[in-house]
Amino acid sequence: MLNDRMGIHSRANSTVNRNGEARPSSASRSSPLQPTNPPSSGNTEKGKLGGIFTGMSSSKNTPLNDKTAFSVTPIPTANTVSNPSQGGIKGSDILKFSEDNFDVELYVRGMLQHLPNEEAIQQLYHSLADAKDLAATDLQCNVYRNYNDFVVISKEISKLESDMLYLRELLTDLKDVQDNLRPVSDPENDTELVQMADDSLASPEQKRAAMAEALAKQRVREEELIESREAQMKLLYTNIDGLQKILPESKQRYLVRDGSKTHYWEVSTTTFKQKDMVHLYLFNDTLVQVSWKKSIITGKARMFAEIAWGLSEIGFIDMKDSPDVSNAFKIVRHPDASIYRTETLEEKRAILASIKRITDDILVQRRKEKDQVKNAAISKANTMTALLPNSNMDQYKNISDQLPVKDNLSATDYRWLLELPDELDVLVAHRDFDNSVANLEKARKILSGVDIKTPRVQMLRASVENRIEILAKLVTSDLASPVSTKSQVQENIDRLLRLGLGDQARDIFLTARTKTIRHRTRHLKFDGDVAAYMCDLAEVTFRLIRNTCDWYGGSFRDTTMASGFMKWVTLEIVYFTDILRRQVFNSRQSFSVIADCLSSALDQCQQLRDVGLDLGFLIDQIVFGDIEKAIENHSKSLEELVIQAIECDTYESLEPRIDFFEERGLVFDAEIPRMSESAYQLFTILTDFASDVGALMSMTLYNKIVASLSALFEVYVIYTSAALQKDFSNKQICVVLSNITFVVEQMLPKVKIQLEEQFERVIPELDEDCIRHKASLEKVKTVFVESSCSNLIKNDYNFSKVDYSNTAAILETTLPTEPILKLSVGLNKLLMNMDATLDCVLLVGRVIQLLFDKMVNTSAGWETEKGPRKFGFGGVQSLLLDIHFMLRVAETYITEDANKNANSVCEMALRAYFVQNKDLSVPLKTGEWYDKRVDEAVRKFGKNLALLTTGNTMSLNAKAKQSSS
Incomplete structure (x- = not known):
């Protein structure tokens, strides 16, 4: 274990x-x-x-x-x-x-x-x-x-490899310069011409003929070669997509090596892994990389040109074989590099040999061109010298001797300027930009004191400007960084200003700030609440603009730079306002949302006042047209609602809704009449419009708001007046008249007063509307009188159809005829239907006047198909009794013209009676009899004619009670 x-x-x-x-x-x-x-x-x-x-x-x-x-x-x-x-x-x-x-x-x-x-x-x-x-x-x-x-x-x-390649490129340039300094002999001689020239046996004519023949053959060969190259190039432009774009046509360009038969593989410069297969086409001045890609439309693979390198801009390195890659070579264009490999070593050697041959030809051609220019200059100078006379030559020599040939640059300064590029490279590598700028300022000061532009001064100036360009790129890169602090930004701007690149510093700085604003705004979350989103957007945008103002003012103290900054601020505000328009107006948001968004934008824009920029007016100018359009669209939609309310209205008389107006904070001095539903809906629409547009109420929108309100009243009056053309009853006609009268005489003046308080000025436009609509109201009253009269004639009393031809004696107890009684009842009902706020006496009087006028002037009342209308003994007295009865019961409403027309009816009837009847032995009744019969009729039918007989404008409630009883 x-x-x-x-x-x-x-x-x-x-x-x-x-x-x-x-x-x-x-x-x-x-x-x-x-x-x-x-x-x-x-x-x-x-x-x-x-x-x-x-x-x-x-x-x-x-x-x-x-x-x-x-x-x-x-x-x-x-x-x-x-x-x-x-x-x-x-x-x-x-x-x-x-x-x-x-x-x-x-x-x-x-x-x-x-x-x-x-x-x-x-x-x-x-x-x-x-x-x-x-x-x-x-x-x-x-x-x-x-x-x-x-x-x-x-x-x-x-980095060492890139630096070595750059060093190789510099050494190559040095070699080219040295080669250009050496004289180059022209090897162009035709072999056949040399042989013919060396032939001592040939006659001069034979030599000239042989030379002409050789030159002709040479021209033919050159023309064939040119045609072949042009055909080759056309074929390439046809078969390779994108070649025309990256390699425009040129007569001097031709194909040196066709790369379609040789395969190359692009290799990663870091991992040495093989990537895509490509073809390399070598031209006399360019190397083009071509790859195969599938067409999206046809699905077939086609050759596509990707990269084109100028042979004078790139270098080629033969890479040694290694375990990672073999048969490879590198194409370098500082600081980039690309590696390619071939299948065999022979293919690599072949393309490198072709490239070397072409580059050598380019160098030879350049040397020839330089020699030609130099020889031409020498020849021209010799020619001018030969043409000058001796006196001018002496004068020319004296002048040339007096010309200075040396500059006043000291040896110390010259030595320091020569060493400056290397020192600057070290400082830049250590990112010591301050010392770099100081050295460049010193170099510029030294060179500015040199008056004579000698070659070495021009070389030093070019070197300094080159280092300034390199340093400016690095400083601008740091300046464009979005994570730079205020101190870093100001330091970089100061460096560019010291280098004389103020405009470039301003543009880079403002562009970077624009990118920062776009980046911050893109990170804002939009959850559907437009007002909240626009509030956040305004806060971010104007805070960053304000910060930019502080940074800019601390960095650019030259007043001439202010115009560019103002242009930038204006563009940023315009960009913000465009977003506001898209989010708010294009999506048809409500006026409350529009007001909230504009309020947020203007509040945040106040930040710029602290730095002396009051640009809130710019937002107002941009969105003014959109607000007007929104109000106009809203007004049109409300007009459609008004029309819809009028078309759906049945004109049923409704009790006055006093609480309806009080809930909306509106109190009328006069009594509110009985109206239909459309009048109340009009008031609701006006209230909604006022609440919507009230948040945007300003003098700039005065004309649009007043015009919109005027249009709403105009639509209501026109469409409600047109409703009188329908087959309405007298009750409905009275409701229509009440609606229009209330809107014109009470609602419109009330709205006018409120608007005058809001705008703190007189509104003459609405005064004109009041006058115009009152004239329209008079027309409506005329239509009301005619419609009421037509209904009474149609339903109650048609004079032409009442039979007054009775020849029998009239009874002592005779009462007015039934048609005239129905007419009286109809007039009484008309008064009941009319609201107390209307001028009932005037309107009913005009109705009665029109009735008598039609009786007098209507030919159907006096002429029939058989001749003049017949009036009998009893009939004519019944007519007189009817007229007396009407004049008595409607005495309050009888106008002078109506009384004249009534007398005319009686006179015309009596005249017809006297003409038609020869037997006049029995006298007609006297006026006392008519008065008694009228009094009797009034006592009998007075209850049903209370309004007509009394002429008292009763309240609506009393009329309703009387109607129900």
Whole structure:
């Protein structure tokens, strides 16, 4: 059992390296068990790695021997003893655990021979366990202590490759510069032309013919080559999607190497895992990566151009084969890099050779172009010199001698400026931006004092501007960080201002603040409550704008920068208002929600007043049109409700609902009439409109609110007046008249007074509405009179159909005819149906006047198909009695015109009687007889004609009681 335990612990403390060799165990690397005097034969070079790779050297480098003396630090446990017989562990035994040929069973067997009892065995076991724990703890501490250094070294190693590639690119540029300085001979000579020129036997004519033929053949070959290249390029543009976009057509471009037959695999630069298969097409100036992709429409795979590199912008590195990747090469365009591998080594060599040949041709072509430019300049200078006369030449030389050829840059400044780029690179690498900016300011100051632009001054200025651009990119990157504090932002802005990049600093800062506002607002939770969401949105937006104002004012003190900031604030408020419009107005929210949202926005906008920005008017201007449109839409919906209420109204007379108006805080000075349901619904609609729009009541909305109220009254009056055209009874007609009269004479003036109190001004628009609607009311009264008269003629008394042709003598007890009695009862009912608030005397008087007028002017009352209407002795006296009875019972309502028309009826009837009857021996009754018969009729039928006979405008309650009795 003990052997098994010892074996387990010893195996747990031993490890194996990548090559299968045993590494020192954790126990041998732990500080409590390390020898204090390491042997001199150990590898001292590996000891220099000290703190990072502590204890990682192999035991082979420091061979151990039982005879070697060690000073071993004892294990700090209670069970540790110095004698093996007592169960302790010697330092040499600890170091044996890391040997390659360590045998656990042999070691345990040897130890047990020196242990006298079970207690010593237990001590040995506990000592080994404690050694294991301490070694593990110490190893863990070493790992934690060295982890940061390990991370730093790993990052430096990863950057080393990119820096080496960048260095290679610089060396390549240096080589190009050196090559351009060397003279290059032009090797272009045609072999056939040389042979013909060297032929001494050929005549001049033969030489010229041969040269012409050779030149013609050469032109043909060139034309064929150009046509072939153009056809090749057209085919590529057709077969490869996206090639036209990343590689526009050019007559100078042609295909050098077709990559469709060679497969390359893109390899990850970090894990060296193989990714997608691609094709590489090599042109004379560009390298294009092409891959296969399936079309979404057809589902077929097509070639798609992904990346295009200019050959002058990239570098190629032939990578050595490794266990991770083989047949690979790297394409570098600082700071990016891509790795590709081929199936065979020959394919890799072929494409690298093609690329090298093309790049060499590019360099040669560049040298030719530079030489041509230089030769052209020299030729032009020689030509100008030859054309100048001698006197001008001397003058030119004198002027050229007087021109300064040196700048006033001191040697110290020049040396400092030359070393400045390297110093700036170090400062930037350590992110010491303040010293970098200070050095650049100093460099600019030195260069600004140099008046002559010599080549070295131009070179130094270009170098300084380049470093300014690099530093500005880093500073702007920090400035755009959303987690920067106020002090960090102001420091970065100050650096950019010192570099002369104020506009760029402002734009970067404001763009970053815009992104921050968008980020914060996107995190707001919308749970369906629009008012709560807009309140949170306004709070976040305007608080961040306010903070931005503080930061901006502390960073940009130049007043010329204020206009750009105001433009930014305006755009942010416009963006917020657009969200407000979408959330509130586009979703047709209620006016209470609109008022809450606008109130929240304007309240939060007040924060900007503290920094001198009062931009609440901007929100009002933007949403003004939406509010007007919302009021207009709401008004139209209410108009539809008014029309619906009128169409559904049966015009049944209802008792006055005084409590209905009192509950809504409205008290009328005059008595409330009996009306139908539509009038009460109109008042409810007006109340709802006032409560909805009341929260938005302002002078800017004065016209829209007044116009909406005016439209509601207009709709009610027009549609209610049109209802009189229907076949209504006199009772319904009276209700219609009561509705319109109450709305025009009481409700509209009351609304006008309330609006004047709200707006604190006179509202002439509603005054005009009152005048216009009163005119409409008069028209309604006219329609009421005509309708009532028509109903009375139709139902009670039709003069043309009453028989007054009786020729017999009239009895002394004769009473008015039944039609005239029915007419009187009808007029009395009309008065009962009319509300006391109406001008009953005037209206009924106009009805009676119209009745007599129709009796006089209606031809049907006096002419029949057989001729003039017949009036007999008894009939004409009955007509006179009827007229006298009507004038007596309706005396209160008889107007002067009505009395004239009544007399005209009597005169016309008597004239017809006298014309038609020759025997006039019996005289007609006198006026005294008519008065007696009328008095008798009144006494007999007076109870049913109380309102008509008394002419008293009774209250509605009294009329109701009389109607029920």
